[in-house]
Amino acid sequence: MRRKTETFSVRRVALALTVSLALAPAFAVTPGEMLPDPAMEARARAITSELRCLVCQNQSVDDSDASLARDLRVLVREKLKEGLSDAQVKDYVHSRYGDFVLLRPPLKVETILLWTAPLFALLAGAAAVFVAARRRAIPAGPAGLTAEERARLKALGVADEVDETRPL
Template identity: 80%
Template sequence: MRGRGVCLRLAALLFLLFPLTAHAVTPGERLADPALEARARAITTELRCLVCQNQSIDDSDASLAKDLRVLVREKLKEGMSDAQVREFVHARYGDFVLLRPPMKPGTLLLWAAPLIALLAGAAAIWMAARRRAGVPATPAKALSEEERARLKTLGVSHLETPKS
């Protein structure tokens, strides 16, 4: 019974230490209009934080991400459409700011890299398997009479002769 209580306390502690959702958007940044705020959140989840690089600006705590979140909300308040706001940010920061960059010659390697890595890994595994399977096992050659006599002197009396 004691072990169960310890487990429950540990689970409660872990639950308190790791919040289920933690968004970087502060209450001061939120728009009063819920529809406009939902549009802003949709846009900011598609834009990469230029400091963190693996987070959206919606999730990032970096000051640049905060500035971009505020900028997106200002542009929406000015009456820009979602596409216009994305294009505005994209024009200033390039393809890198987009978490889903467009498919074009400049980003082709970015889109193809996972497939190339998968194919390279599969080819490496295939080649290693062929190399292993291609090496025939060399059959053991029969012992000479001299070797048999020496083994008998060492006390080895049961010898199997290889079948050919």
Template identity: 55%
Template sequence: MMRRFLLALFLIASAAPAFAVNPDEMLKDPALESRARAISAELRCMVCQNQSIDDSNAELAKDLRLLVRKRITDGDSDKQVMSYIVSRYGEFVLLKPRFEVGTIALWLSPVLLFAAGISLLATLFFRRDAPRAVNPLSPEERKRLNQLLDGPDC
């Protein structure tokens, strides 16, 4: 029973996300390290592209983590560190793009597409087949119809 428990505990622990930050990269001051972790969690690894630099094992991610920590220990604020990294690597380095004029379409497109989808669904769901306008029969057509309906008596 104990073996199963330890095996389950090991499997759960191994499924947890592994951070790529090496112990030799960490700052001694816990407050500064916390700031560095928060900043690096918002920066994209330019090699992996779907991971933050905090999660990536790539050399470039390591260099960026070290750069973030150096800027923090040099006295830069979080905003200054982010601005410095963005100025060197561009907006793509941000995992969450800024809300600016250049990115407004990126931020608003999901909302607009969702609204368009809802309106399309509502239109299709609540659509009523409106009676179509029918031209009234002319006197000749009405007479012919009556003749056809009366038909020959069998």
């Protein structure tokens, strides 16, 4: 039997671990990377939140703690210090890393698959559910007696014992 204190301490550790994992993206940008000007820092955060981490791939550069993401955050801040506009900074990063670095890549022939793949996956899933539902449909029971079968049973003298609505 467990003691109450063991259960309590396990819950505390689990809670602390959950909170620390949930807050990890908030600490991705270290204080050393931050710009002293709050307006410029806000611009940098806005730009890096639109860039994909090339290592993590499902996170923005702003949320990732990968070293490449850190390098990109520093690069964005350096370009802003040089006086580039937000669009110029994004264009600079885009020219170096291609469409994949953008969390929302532009819609063009080369990126059409990125935009349509979720739709095709959804349609394929719906088709699979439809086919599975059709296969699971309960088949109709056997048909009742035909007129010929009833006449034959009557000729044999068992027609009175046979329920015509029930299958044999």
